[in-house]
Amino acid sequence: MTTKTQEPLLSVDGLVKVFRDGAFTLRAVNGISFDVYPGETMGLVGESGCGKTTAARSILRLTEPTSGHVYFVGTDLTQLSSREMRAQRRDLQMVFQDPDTTLNPRFTVRRTLSEPLQLHKLAHNGSLEERLLQTMSRVNLGPESLGRYPHQLSEGQKQRVGLARAIITEPKFVALDEPTSSLDMSIRIHMIALLQRLQEELGMTYVFISHDLSSVRALCNRVMVMYLGTIVESGPTKEIFDHPLHHYTRALLSAIPIPDPQVRRQRILLEGEPPSLFDVPKGCAFHERCPDAQPDCREVRPISRDVGDGHLVACDRF
């Protein structure tokens, strides 16, 4: 278990990402801050368009953040030159969402997996092959797949090649973007188990981005809930899932169907749909759909506060 006395591996401070296109301004990430400690798995949950993927891409500088800082083992990633950043990428990896497009269609699996090793000069003559085979077996793929092209692989195999590419340099930090969402239910649990095993073997730290809350519950020890570019609630997984405080978290959790007809819950149905990121409402981003919105919520953006045990909630009414 992680304790707060440790130094965080990754520390995000006031991260903002704004996309501008002509007259339009899209505030995808609207000032988020959090710490991730070595060896833990931080969940980042929210619905499509809440900015969770953009947040991860900004942290890894796959897109340049508009403002804010990202400290990785003390280094501010946002201040690095592109050459210095490239050198850091050995330790900062990401697994991408769509298995169909994540692999270069003209590269064999061997070439896809060798590339990171060659770029970071980690493979010396004989050791390359050994490293490839070791990584393939780590993600439960047979060596025969090395010579294949992506179109010759199944969906699940492509997913695992994408995972292999991310872990082959044995990074310290991996952002996992919806790695279970395209999988069938019975396979999800195996993906989670695989991720857990890899984490133990390689001592990696994860940020797990997903809208699939049951996978989040199974894998993460802490969770952040994102809504329209801001983090509305965060804390230890069990605490968030069993005692959600923010009205959005409550509605989100109650919307997930439970595979047990004996369990009957009161479902909180939200009115309407999330507003567009082009037009984030003033005050609390959630007030238009909140069942308990007060006049104040329309005006003042609530500040995140600690309600004990590292459980933070950005809401003045609960």
Add this chain to the structure above:
Amino acid sequence: MASAAQRLRGFLRLLREHRTLAAGLLILTVVILAATVGPAFVPHGPLKVDPEIKLQPPSLAHPMGTDNFGRDILVRVLYGIRLDLRIAFMVAFTALIVGTLVGTFSGYRGGIIDDVVMRFTDVLQAFPSFVLAMAITAMLGNTIPNVVIAIAISYVPFFIRLTRGEVLSARELGYAEAARCVGNPEWRIMYLHLLPNCLTPALVQATLCLGWAILDASGLAFLGLGVRPPTPEGGVLVGEGALFIISGQWWTSVFPGAVIVLMAFGFNLIGDSLRDITAQEER
């Protein structure tokens, strides 16, 4: 991996399904074969002058007749095909290389660089490509390399636009992002990851350009702005022969003209069917 026999079978099936492709390939095989081995069977040189037999109609000794210097037209046509094909391939190759490299860069970088490149292609495309090529040869002087450069410049905008469009959609895909994430420098992302995946439309376009380039090169030569006489080249031959059409010696320009048309037709058939085939595969 497919064996050679399997590949051959696949290729034959492709030809059966796409008759136009088969027809185009057949035409060009015949033309290229004639141009490579043909001259060996004709006992005349392309520049051999013989005033005794000038302006002879087609006969067994001279199947396409002779011109006003008594040169054998068949052998001049065969040599002309060689030169036209050489020009066409150099044009298409140059335009393909320059166009895809610039197009990939422009599409990947976006922003001001992309704007500048696009406006530049707009300017080039504002001229009819043949007029542009005329202007460039007139400026550079009409040698064969200059003809190639002139025609290639007029085709480059097509390749830039095609490749740029492909790169614009491909750079949003996961593999481009993943390539950056594992630590690829920008040039590797552009030219090792994106370009090979965005090349198909440009390759099809290059095939079509082969046909156009033959027409343009001949056209320039006909107007006296391209390859100069007495070098045997399609347009030169038609130009020389055109003087004698009124006096009834039709063979002097009809045979060279027909061969130019045939080559251009062959390349267009191939290019069109390749476009259909690749469009089907995309779906």
Add this chain to the structure above:
Amino acid sequence: MILVEKDALLRIEGLYVSFPGADARVTILDNVSFEVFGKEIVGLVGESGSGKTMTSLTIMGFLPASGRIEGGEIWFGHDQLLDYTEEEMSRVRGRKIAMIFQSTRSALNPLMRVGDQVARVYRIQRGLGAGQAKAEAVKALSRMGIPDAERRAKAYPHQLSRGMCQRVLIAMMVACEPDLLIADEPTTGLDVTIQAQIFELIKDLQQATKASILLITHDLGVVAETCERVVVMYAGQVMEMATVESLFAKPLHPYTQRLLSSVLRVDRTIEMPAVDAGLSEDVAYSVAGCRFAPRCPRVLPRCWEEHPPREQAGPDHWVTCHNYK
């Protein structure tokens, strides 16, 4: 309660469908039998490749050209749908059986206002006049929980969110007043809060219209919360069929047991299994008998050769297994 005594709304019996494979034709649906009765919501669950979508396409007469029906019967009331001509089928579709597809936006005409698309259904299926149809369409859209329906009716599909488009589509299907509504993964790609809204809507509609719904899904949570009965499919075979309570309380087929034990839950932390590849179906199709045999922990020699019969194991609980006891 015994099945055969009730008159089924939809009865599928011994349905076989094959598709061309690499070498020979592959039997994609292998002896599929189940019933849907009046006024109920039945879940058809299985993982991708289990044949659940192919089953619904066969019912609708939308089988792709390369597919071939090798045998079986599909009874809708007293009509055998497999004997129908294309023209007769087109009269059944919409009026008696309607279907909501997975991909939402592409099912709507992008060049037509959504209100007009719903109104057209009223004109064609119910013979209403243009003005009346339009008014009905707006009413239908607002019944689907679309706020400001009057204004939204004038929108084009690309101006609406995917959740809204799915509501429009449901409005069109309900306008047909079908006896049976087939919903094939109707919330794929929608957010969970929107998914919850759509399923509440579907349940309310079922109460109001008394239509039966065949809900195709891979999500056991949705089944548990929405359906009354379940049909479980694996690799083109029906493994188990029961009421939701009975299936979740006492799954009998080894496949169902495995499926239920491997589902992640949001309300509690479950035990992690050892890492393996999951229940991939790639080897299953070559088995002559029960297709779960290659992965079954309780496999008997005859499972490989003989397809097990459908046995009644309890009130309204049927299982297709040689060794379930």
